[in-house]
Amino acid sequence: MKKSVSIFFALFLAIGFSCTTQEEILTDSCPKYVELNYSNYTSLPTDPIVVKEAKVSGDCLVLNLQYGGGCKEHQVDLALIQPECGTPPLPPPTFEIRHNANGDACKALITKEYSFDISGIKESGKHEVEFTLSAKGQESKTLTYKY
Secondary structure (H helix, E strand, O other), X not given: OHHHHHHHHHHXXXXXXXXXXXXXXXXXXXXXXXXXXXXXXXXXXXXXXXXXXXXXEOOEEEEEEEEEEOOOOOEEEEEEEOOOOOOOOOOOOEEEEEEEOOOOOOOEEEEEEEEEEOHHHOOOOOOXXXXXXXXXXXXXXXXXXXX
């Protein structure tokens, strides 16, 4: 009896850990960016945020971001800014980081990593595209997405 309880417990732990690992894989996604143009440009807040690091990994833009808060959930979006005029030559894709602090007045310094799928900016016939990344109050950065 003691031996069967031990086997059952070992199986229970093995199944529990395998489900946890699988759940982490499923939630480790890279959401798509949002598109903004002249009609909805101000629809997403631009609360202060600092870009500590930005790099392209596969089809994802990986951002290490820092902001003040700690009392409320923050929302961070990557917005592709559509040019006003579609006449060639078009400017390179331009992304802005949009941050909604939800009125969080706490002063903790939060550093968190975010990833966004940027595969939508691929250009046919090319193997790479340069794009611009900016956040409110910071200088723009130029990055290269190779595919």
